[in-house]
Amino acid sequence: MESPTLWLSLLLFPAGRHRSSPIALFILSLFFLHYINRTLIYPLRLRRLQISTGGGGGFPFSVLAMGFFFNLLNAYIQIRSATHYTDYDSQPWIFGIWTAARVTIGLGIFFWGMSVNIRSDMALVRLKAQGGGGYKIPRGGWFEQVSCPNYMGEIAEWLGWAVVTCSPAAFGFLMFTTANLVPRARSHHTWYLEKFGEDYPRSRKAVVPYIL
DSSP: OOTHHHHHHHHHGGGOTTTTOHHHHHHHHHHHHHHHIIIIIHHHHHHHHHHHHTOOOOOOHHHHHHHHHHHHHHHHHHHHIIIIIOOGGGOTTTTSHHHHHHHHHHHHHHHHHHHHHHHHHHHHHHHHHTOSSSOOOOOSGGGGTBSOHHHHHHHHHHHHHHHHHOOHHHHHHHHHHHHHHHHHHHHHHHHHHHHHGGGSOTTOBSSSTTTO
16 A cells, blocks of 8 residues: 555656756655665565464555555655755755754654664564464563554654655655554554553553653
8 A cells, every 4th residue: 555655756756847856866765765665675574474374364445545545645745845846956055054964863863763663563573473372562672662663663754854854745744644653553552551451561651752
């Protein structure tokens, strides 16, 4: 359901007025980096797990359809914003100290979030691969602080990306991601508490350490 972020982006990119801008290319490389993992690498790892364990299962069609539609719309907005409607090269402050600091901070947040997201997803995959039947409590890493570090990492990724791009489209994407993932994280957290009772660490929060 995330495939439009790759194929639609490749279709739209040549039509952008500023497609040759090094800054636009740099910004889009971060976008592609996330979705190459989500669309190609992660599903292959998950499929390998399903084959090795004999498991399987998919998403309800309604979830797939909504996810596909959102990614179709979001890919269009982000690519057009970065390559057509925003002329980064014409902005006089682009090489200023403020911009350098902002981009550096944004990149740090983005890559930290991506690392947390990937490591947490892989930890959950390994937990499923252990077999033995039933559900298990995730342990280690950021799971000691929050129930859904994979969601925390993804929110951090798009926060960093929004800081780097400093565009309304990117901040809109961040707001949607947060509004989508925070309630899901709280729902998962509640499920963990109900499922495992006193065995589940009470110090863990849902998605933001010590806060939420």
